[in-house]
Amino acid sequence: ARVAIVTATRGSIVIDAMDIKVLEVEDQPAHTFLSIRYGETRKQGPCRPNETFTFPAGQQPKAFTVDVLRKVASTQVSLAGITAVGGSLNNVEIQSLDIGDAPMKASFEASLRSVEPEEKTAASRGRNAAERARQYMESSGIQPFLQEMFTQLLERKPRDYLDFMADFIEQKREEVDHLDAGDIDFSTEPGLGDEALPGFVDFPLPDISKHNSVAMAVLRSPELSDALPRLATLRTSMDVTLARCIKAAVDCPGHPLVKVAGAYAGDAESYEVFKEFFDPLIAAMNPGYPKQGRPDVGPVPLDADLSKISDDAVDSSGCYVVFTSLEARRNVTGFKMPMCCSQAERRDVERIISNAKLRGTYLPLRSSKSCPALPIGMAAYQEERLRKVGMLLTEPDSKIKLAAGFGRHWPDARGVFVCDSPGTYIWVNEEDHFRFFARQEGCELKHLYERLVKAMSSVADATTVADGERCGFASSPRHGWVTSDPSRLGAALRVTMTLRIPRLANAVDVVSLCQSLNLECDSSTSAISGNLWQIHSSAAVGLTEVEMMNSWIKACSLLVNLEQRLEKGQSMFEVLPGMGLDYPGQLPLSGACPEEMPDISSCCSLVATCLRGNPELYATHRSLSTSTGIGLGPCLRPGVDREAGKQRTASGLVAGDEECLETFKPLFLCIHEQLENFVPELPSSHDNSEMPCKWVKVEMRRNLAGARFAPSCSKQDRREVERLLVSCMHNQEVVPLNGQYYPLAFSTSYAPMPNGMDPQEERTLVELGQVFGFPRSPADLSAGIGRDWPDARGAFILEGAESDGQTVVWINQADHLRLRCFVAGGQMELAYDALQGLADRIEKAVKDSKGTGFARHADFGYLTTDSLHMGAGVQFSAAVQLRHLHSRPEFRPLCALLNLVETYRDGCTELSSYPAPNLTSEELLRQTLQSLRFLVSLEKKLVDDVAIEEDLQALGII
Numbered sequence: 001a002r003v004a005i006v007t008a009t010r011g012s013i014v015i016d017a018m019d020i021k022v023l024e025v026e027d028q029p030a031h032t033f034l035s036i037r038y039g040e041t042r043k044q045g046p047c048r049p050n051e052t053f054t055f056p057a058g059q060q061p062k063a064f065t066v067d068v069l070r071k072v073a074s075t076q077v078s079l080a081g082i083t084a085v086g087g088s089l090n091n092v093e094i095q096s097l098d099i100g101d102a103p104m105k106a107s108f109e110a111s112l113r114s115v116e117p118e119e120k121t122a123a124s125r126g127r128n129a130a131e132r133a134r135q136y137m138e139s140s141g142i143q144p145f146l147q148e149m150f151t152q153l154l155e156r157k158p159r160d161y162l163d164f165m166a167d168f169i170e171q172k173r174e175e176v177d178h179l180d181a182g183d184i185d186f187s188t189e190p191g192l193g194d195e196a197l198p199g200f201v202d203f204p205l206p207d208i209s210k211h212n213s214v215a216m217a218v219l220r221s222p223e224l225s226d227a228l229p230r231l232a233t234l235r236t237s238m239d240v241t242l243a244r245c246i247k248a249a250v251d252c253p254g255h256p257l258v259k260v261a262g263a264y265a266g267d268a269e270s271y272e273v274f275k276e277f278f279d280p281l282i283a284a285m286n287p288g289y290p291k292q293g294r295p296d297v298g299p300v301p302l303d304a305d306l307s308k309i310s311d312d313a314v315d316s317s318g319c320y321v322v323f324t325s326l327e328a329r330r331n332v333t334g335f336k337m338p339m340c341c342s343q344a345e346r347r348d349v350e351r352i353i354s355n356a357k358l359r360g361t362y363l364p365l366r367s368s369k370s371c372p373a374l375p376i377g378m379a380a381y382q383e384e385r386l387r388k389v390g391m392l393l394t395e396p397d398s399k400i401k402l403a404a405g406f407g408r409h410w411p412d413a414r415g416v417f418v419c420d421s422p423g424t425y426i427w428v429n430e431e432d433h434f435r436f437f438a439r440q441e442g443c444e445l446k447h448l449y450e451r452l453v454k455a456m457s458s459v460a461d462a463t464t465v466a467d468g469e470r471c472g473f474a475s476s477p478r479h480g481w482v483t484s485d486p487s488r489l490g491a492a493l494r495v496t497m498t499l500r501i502p503r504l505a506n507a508v509d510v511v512s513l514c515q516s517l518n519l520e521c522d523s524s525t526s527a528i529s530g531n532l533w534q535i536h537s538s539a540a541v542g543l544t545e546v547e548m549m550n551s552w553i554k555a556c557s558l559l560v561n562l563e564q565r566l567e568k569g570q571s572m573f574e575v576l577p578g579m580g581l582d583y584p585g586q587l588p589l590s591g592a593c594p595e596e597m598p599d600i601s602s603c604c605s606l607v608a609t610c611l612r613g614n615p616e617l618y619a620t621h622r623s624l625s626t627s628t629g630i631g632l633g634p635c636l637r638p639g640v641d642r643e644a645g646k647q648r649t650a651s652g653l654v655a656g657d658e659e660c661l662e663t664f665k666p667l668f669l670c671i672h673e674q675l676e677n678f679v680p681e682l683p684s685s686h687d688n689s690e691m692p693c694k695w696v697k698v699e700m701r702r703n704l705a706g707a708r709f710a711p712s713c714s715k716q717d718r719r720e721v722e723r724l725l726v727s728c729m730h731n732q733e734v735v736p737l738n739g740q741y742y743p744l745a746f747s748t749s750y751a752p753m754p755n756g757m758d759p760q761e762e763r764t765l766v767e768l769g770q771v772f773g774f775p776r777s778p779a780d781l782s783a784g785i786g787r788d789w790p791d792a793r794g795a796f797i798l799e800g801a802e803s804d805g806q807t808v809v810w811i812n813q814a815d816h817l818r819l820r821c822f823v824a825g826g827q828m829e830l831a832y833d834a835l836q837g838l839a840d841r842i843e844k845a846v847k848d849s850k851g852t853g854f855a856r857h858a859d860f861g862y863l864t865t866d867s868l869h870m871g872a873g874v875q876f877s878a879a880v881q882l883r884h885l886h887s888r889p890e891f892r893p894l895c896a897l898l899n900l901v902e903t904y905r906d907g908c909t910e911l912s913s914y915p916a917p918n919l920t921s922e923e924l925l926r927q928t929l930q931s932l933r934f935l936v937s938l939e940k941k942l943v944d945d946v947a948i949e950e951d952l953q954a955l956g957i958i
Contacts, residue, residue: 018055020064025049029359029420031097035067044069072097073104102379145172184367191402192395192410199251199403202243203232208250209889213262215249218280220889227276234273238336240266242274248404256887256904261285261486264404266340268331268474268482271489278486282479285487286541302475303544304453306446310553314443314497320560321443322532323498326452328545329432329483330473330492332463337484338429339405346370346413349433353417353426356462358455360419362428365393365411377411391416391437393427406431421451426459431484434459443497443556449549479541490541491548497556502531503566504559507745507759509766509773516776517555535559571746571790578781579774579789585641585782587633593622598640605652605779606868607639610670617667626663630656634711635664638783651675651868654783656712658705661857668860671867677899677916679927680955682934691826691932694879694908698831700839701864701873702817705852709865710814711784715791719749721816722792726750728845729796729809734838739798741811742771744790756790769822770806771795772813783865785814807838814865817842817854828876832925861917871917876928879908882935884942890957897955898931911935 020036025047034047038055045051047068055064073094090107137143149168158164186192200206208216218224231242249262263281265271271278315321331337332352335345347370354362354371363378363386364371371377378386386392393416396407417426427435436459438452456473463471474482481492488494504510510533514521520536535556540548562572574580582589586598597618600608611618618632625631639652651671655661661668703709704724708717726741728734742765743749747756756762765771772795775786796809810818821835843853855863862873869875885891886909895902899914913928938948952958 020053020055022047022049022051029070031071032068033071035069036064037067038064077108103381186367186395186407186410189395189407189410191405192407194408196247196405196408197251197399197403200243200247202241203229206250210253210887211249211262212254212256212258213249213252213260214284215246215262215277215281218277218284219246219249221280223280224276231274231277236267236269236273238267238269238340240270240273240336240340242277244340245270245274245277248400251403252400254400260400262400263486264339264484265337265482265486267336268333268476271476271479271482271486282486282489282541286539302480303546304456305546306450306453308546309446309449309549311446312553312557314445314553314556315560318442320500320563321497321556322500323439323441324443324445324448325437325439325496326445326448327494327496328436328452328456328492329434329481329488330436330456330459331433331482331484333471333474335433338431338433339484343409343412346409346429350413350415350428352462353415353428353434353459356417356459358417358419358458359421360417360424362415362417364413364415368411368414370413371415378415386416386418391418391425393430401431419451419455421455423448424451424455426455445495445497445549445553480544487539487541490539491543491545493537493540493545493548495537495549495552497535499533499535499556499559499563500531501533501559501563504563504572505531505533507566507572507763509763512773512776513559516778516781517558518551519555573746573774573786573789576774576786576789578784579786583781583784583786585633585637587637587640588631589634589637589784590629591631591633592625593618593632593636595619595622597622600640603640603652605639605650606671606674607636607652607667609674610667611640614670617670621664621667624663626657626659628657628659628708628712630660630663630708630712632664634784635660635667638779641778641782650779651866652779653867654711654865655709655863655867657708658855658857658863661860661863665859668867668870672860672870672917675868675915676918677914677924677927679899679931680897682898682930683937683951691828691878691929691936692881693826693828693932694881695822695824696826696828696831696879697820697822697877698828698835699821699875699877700817700819700835701815701862701869702819702839702843702854703863703865704816704846704850705855706850707816709816709863710787710812711865715788718788718792718812722749722794722811724846724849725809725811725817725842726794726796728842728849731845734841734845735796735798737799739796741794741796743792743794744771747790747793749792750794756794765795765797769820770797770808772810772818775814780814785865807834809838809842826878828878828929829925832874832876832921836921868915871915872919872921872924874921874924875913875915876925877910877912878932879905879910880932880936880939881907882909882939885935885939890952894935894952894955894957897957898934899927900931 018038020038022034028047032047033044034051034053035042035044036053038053039061041055043053043055045053073096075092075094077092091105092108094104094106096103137146149165152168153161153164156164187194191197205219208219219228235241244266246263248264252262254260254262261281263278265278332349335341335349338346341349350364350370354373362371362373363382364374366377366380366383368377369375383392393414395410396402401407414427414429417428419425421438423437423439425437427437434456436452436455438448438455440448460472463473476482476489480490483489483492501510504513511521514535518538520538522534522536537548537552543551558575561575565572565575577583587593597611597615600611621632623631634656635654636652638650638654653667653671655668704721707713707721710718713721729739729741741750742762743753743756745756745759745762748754750756757765762771766773772793774789775781780786793812794810796811798807798809806822808820810820819835819839821831823831847853857863857870860867861871864870864873882891886904892902895911899916901912901914903910903912911932913924916924916927919927938951941948941951949958
């Protein structure tokens, strides 16, 4: 360390003292302090700015001496313990502050001066009892144990404090048992010896029809069927095969609700040799990433320039960010990655970290015999200290990692490099050659990233071969930094921040909000403690480190800003992109679009497919506009924007008003041609009884004729729609039963509730499905659905008998009107009739008020904002128990053939009709009922052990 600026001052008249003040300190190592001698006096203190040392003036020497000392060990010695053994205590352990050094030992002697004896009063006896209790607690280690438990208890504030303390005590018991157990011989453990868990070795593949990983879905895809025999014979220059890369996925079928990649790369070359497999896998893990990968001539997404990272503070107040962590993964060029590398290669990687010019200590795992400096690995106390602070690298315990081979030769050549910089450490030979970590309390993200980059640069400089040539870290022009796990490619960087955002968590669904900001938020109880939420960066493929860091800073700053606004009682939506602020996009909101069509190579929307097949559609319509000034830009933005166009099932084309259907008619026709619905003829069924459903739901979307739709309407337009529809709903002829209108929280447009409903009440109603939440998807935000949110938006909830189901009317969500009827059981026709009757009464009331009803078009039927729902403007859904059929591999293609969209939730399969612009509402209802009854009949056959192969063959499924 060096003291950059030091100043000395004297009194103005009589020199009684000399003050020496530290103004600035740079490059200060950990655990250091200053010692300054002035004349015959020496004083010590912290090495920090504004620290002042005061000395008597004395003889006024012309210089002073500055020493920088390091504290190497520290402990607290109880005087009670010393006097209890006759005035001395031998072999006191003084814990080293360097994790690589053993504790020091020292002996002490102390004596007490004689004092006059005093009468032992009740008070003195109490003091003696307290002293004996203190001695016992200190000698037995109870005091630090209780301090640690109560510190965590006050930090986490669990609801059930007794369960928390019981778990804490059990955890400490396990730690003690672990220390007493001694070394473990991993060589006899399956998957941790010389070989991975036994399983798949080579092609042909076994039956993978019931496997659930993303890798297995890619292998089953028709696109890969022709190329797979050829890929099975290929090898990389390091002798890695495709069979080796997919072994874990074949050996571990997985769970249908937990989607993992399942495949790992054996070396950097695997991503190129087997790119016909890996590119679709990467695309499936990263929506919007092209299945063919980035073009070979594309930019290399590598940029760690610290000067390009924003200086904006995430939390300038220091009240909201509790903890920040960075993690980066790197692999060395020219070596197989840990899944496939040999024991010798793994030891070569370990030597790199040993030779790196890093200040710190390398600690190989216990029982590792690969490091000459520590031939049996780290000591037990070092392992325990690493475990306590969460820095210990532990053996893999999941079957998929053991099957992949990450545990081979454990713990040989694995270890942790603990840097001198606080909170910075490196895991060696885990999933990747190196995993770099930097973490600290607070939110100094740029400083933390600087520490991480310095560590990575030092290790990269040490990657040299025999002739002195630098190998560096493995990267790909198409994918960025190369990692074993395909989901970590790209920047190979993960940022985690723990935020204290209690008001935001009470006001909205934090997980969904994070998804809209391209962040991830763990919803498990282990990741959330009271008011603390762990926020993670999402996948980094296609991004540079700088882009990812700047995006993270912007998104987390926004979360903190939202919490601050809620503290002040302000609406949070005014500062959210796409709700209060314009959502960034590639096309303008007004005027003509640019001559050159945006890059839509990675867009998956239906309209992007149309434009790739016929680019002339863009050139023909880019400068057109309706009589009200609505151009192609706002209609096309959700289909071509980088983030918005990722959804594969989205149309990507919206309407700003009725006239858009004529002005841009060829584009809307192209969408409808892709949506035309033709279900094959199914076996006739005369069973018209109620279906065995948990519930059924019917939804209708409608817009008012003559009024602008959500992407283009003004704030006043939206308020007029709300006024008109709410007045209709309060009409006894429209809604004979009682009902109430609930404007969204912070909406100021409805006079009876000028600030909207209570935010907590809104969240409760959203969870019940009675009220809609704010738009989260990039496609909705890019389409303009969220503009001026939540103004003039709300839900009218109808009251009725339980047998009538639940009916709600949403106003100004994506369409002017969205009617929903939810009925327990399987009476879908009853739900449809009730909802259609309500829609007819609303339209009549609207016509009586303004002369026009719902917007219709001769070619497109009922007009909706999203072209996906035009036509009947209705959707039918049902929750059905199909446990046997759902587990079969033919289930998903069967649903697609029947034009049903399936999801699995709460033990039921939810089936919804896919948009069908060529069908009327009644035709779509009959088709949906027929498809559902056919699926139920197949389920009944499976329950009765009757084969269904003939039924599936008749439909061409098998």
